[in-house]
Amino acid sequence: MTIGFVGLGLIGGSMAIDLRRRGFADSFLGVEKDPVNAAAAVKIGLVDEAVELDELIDRSDIIVISVPVGAAVQILPQILDVFQQKGYKDKTVIDVCSTKAQIVRGVHYHPMRKRYVATHPMSGTEYCGPWAAMPNLFDGRACIFANTEESDPKAVATIEKLYACLNMRPTYMNADNHDVHTAYISHLSHVTSFALALTVLDKERDEKHIFDLASGGFSSTARLAKSNPEMWVPIFMQNRDNLLQVIDTYISKMQQFREAIDDYDSEKVYDLIADANRIKKIIR
C-alpha cells in the first residue's frame, strides 16, 4: 500500500510516522510546495520521496490532503478530476481539515465524489512544519467522519482502518454540525488565546517581566496563541457564521464577569465560577 500526503506538516507528517511504524503502508510519498520543508520531510524520513502532484496521484492508493483548508478546497476537486480522467476507481482521497462544510459542498456534485472521505482527526499542537511531526499524536483522540453517506462504503471502511491504526475513536456527523461543534470546542479557544496574548503583549512592554511572572496557568491559557496564521485564517473565514455566534456568547460571558466584579457582587462571581467548574466532569 502506498500513501501520498499533499502537505508535509504537523498533521500529515505525524500520520506518516505512525502509519509507517505500525505497518499500515509500506510506501510513503509527499507533495510539498515549500522546498525546504519537502527536503526536511524526506531527510527526517516522514516520506520516501517528494514528488509532483500528478505522480503522487498515479502512485498512491490513499491520498491525504493535509494542507490549510483554503488550499484544500482547491486541490480536492483537482484530484477527483484526475481520478475521473484516468479512470481511477479504487483510489481514495481524504482531507484532514478543521472545517468541513465548504470542502464537502465544493465536490457535492463531482462524479467521483464517492472516492472522497471527509475527516477531521481532532488532535494537534501549536507547532507546524515537518519538524513538528511526532509519534502518538492521535492516540485516544476523536476522529470525525463527515457526510459518510456520500462516500463509497468501501472507501469509508478503508479510511476507518487507517484511523483505527492511529488509535483514534471514530465519530460520525454531518459537515454542518461538525462546524458548529468545532467552533465551540476548538476555534473559539484559539481566538481567546490570541486575544489573551495580544492583551498581555500590549501592556507589558517589558517582556522580561512577563517571562518572569508567567506561571503555568498563563502558559496553558495562551499556548494556542503560538498557532500558525496560515492554518487559522482560512478556518476562521470558512467557519465565519458559527464563529461569530460563539464569539458573541463568549463576550457576553466576559461581560457578566465584568459587571459582577464591577459591582463587588461576590455572590454572583462565586456562582459564575462554580457553574464554570462543571467543566471538571468533562475535561481531564
Added chain:
Amino acid sequence: MTIGFVGLGLIGGSMAIDLRRRGFADSFLGVEKDPVNAAAAVKIGLVDEAVELDELIDRSDIIVISVPVGAAVQILPQILDVFQQKGYKDKTVIDVCSTKAQIVRGVHYHPMRKRYVATHPMSGTEYCGPWAAMPNLFDGRACIFANTEESDPKAVATIEKLYACLNMRPTYMNADNHDVHTAYISHLSHVTSFALALTVLDKERDEKHIFDLASGGFSSTARLAKSNPEMWVPIFMQNRDNLLQVIDTYISKMQQFREAIDDYDSEKVYDLIADANRIKKIIR
C-alpha cells in the same frame, strides 16, 4: 526549626513537602478549619500535627499564611497582635496570596509590621486541598517579594532562604505593581477560562459530545476553569480595579477579531494572529 502553616491546601501542603525533604525545617504544624482536610494533611504527612492557631504561633519559628486572601487579610493582623502581646521578636510571618495591595495596607501601621514578609510564589495548579499538594511545584518559578523595605532585613533574609530551598527565583516589587502585573499575567487568564467553559457548557447540552471532541487545545485553554471559587472570588474582589481595566482591553481585542472575521478581512485576521504569535518568544 518549626514551620506552621495556616491553611493546609495546595500551596501550603506543597511547600511543606519540599521544605521537609530538603531539610529546611524538622517540625511542621498546621491550622486547618476543615476537619477532613486537617486529618488528611496529617495522614498524608504534610504536617506532624494539626493544632489551634494560638499553639501554632507559640511553637513556630516561621508562620506561613496559606489560606484564600479574604481570610488572610483578617488572620495576618491577629498573628501580629499575638507577636506584640507575647513579645515574640524573632518569629516571622509570611503570606503567599495572589493579591498584595490590600494585605500590606492592612498592617502598614502595625507595630510588628517588620516581622511580616509579603510574598507570592507564582505557581499552582487548578486543584485544591491537601490531596492536591505535590513535590517540586515551585521549582524554577518566580516568587514575588512585595514591599520588603517595610520588613526587617533579617526576616527577609530568612524567607529568601526558604524560597531558595523551594528553587524559586526572587523578584522584588511594590504591592501595587504586583497587583497590576498579576491582573494581566494570571487573573485575566482565569476569567477567560471561566468564560470559555461557561460558553461551551451553555451550548453543548450533550456533554458527551464535548468530551468526545475536546482536543488538547480546548483542555489547555479551559484548564483553569476548574479552579476553586473560594480562592478566586476574593482575588477578583481585591484586584477589582486592575482587573476591570484588563478585562476591558481583552474584550476590545476579542471585538477586533470579531469585526475582522465579520468583514471577511483575512489580511486583518492574519495580522492579529501574527502579532499574537510574538508570545512564542516569551512562553515556552
